[in-house]
Amino acid sequence: MKNRIFIISTIILGSFASISMISGNIIIQEPWKIPSKYVNMDNPYATASDDEKVGRILYTKHCKSCHGSKGHGDGTKAESIDTKVPDFDTDSFKKETDGSIYYKTIIGRDDMPSFEKKITDEEERWLVVNYIKSLVK
Incomplete structure (x- = not known):
């Protein structure tokens, strides 16, 4: 009886290990829970098209390595x-x-x-948002 339990446990654990290897290491996250304060927040710099360069520079510095140059999630660190x-x-x-x-x-x-702490200026934060949105127009 103990041998059967051991064998069954080994098969179950082996199956989980195999499934983990086959499916890769990608973890599916729960949907974001955005506080309503943010969902309803107005972008005070929504029309700041003159400052696209600032948003692009910050995106390149902080976001591009994961999100990619066009925002497709294919940056060098994404994998x-x-x-x-x-x-x-x-x-x-x-x-x-x-x-x-x-x-x-x-x-x-x-x-x-x-x-x-890395992007402390409020306007610069919004300019990153603007730049991200400009990638998908």
Whole structure:
């Protein structure tokens, strides 16, 4: 009886290990829970097209390595991250409010780091949001 339990346990554990290897190491995250404060937040720099260069520079410095130059989630570090890096060129992303993008970009979670201390200027934060949105027009 003990041998049967051992054999069955070994088969079950082996199956889980095999499934893990086959499916890769990508972890599917829970949907973001964006506080309504951010969802409804107005972008005070939504029309700041003159400052696209600032947004591009900050995106290149902080975001491009994971999200890629066009925002498709294909940056050089994307494969080394446990969770799937999102593609900004999807219908669901295009429906995001500026405030939701701000929250995800600045506050972050899990593999998406917070940039609250790296991008401290409020206008620059919004210019990154603007640049990200410009990638998917």
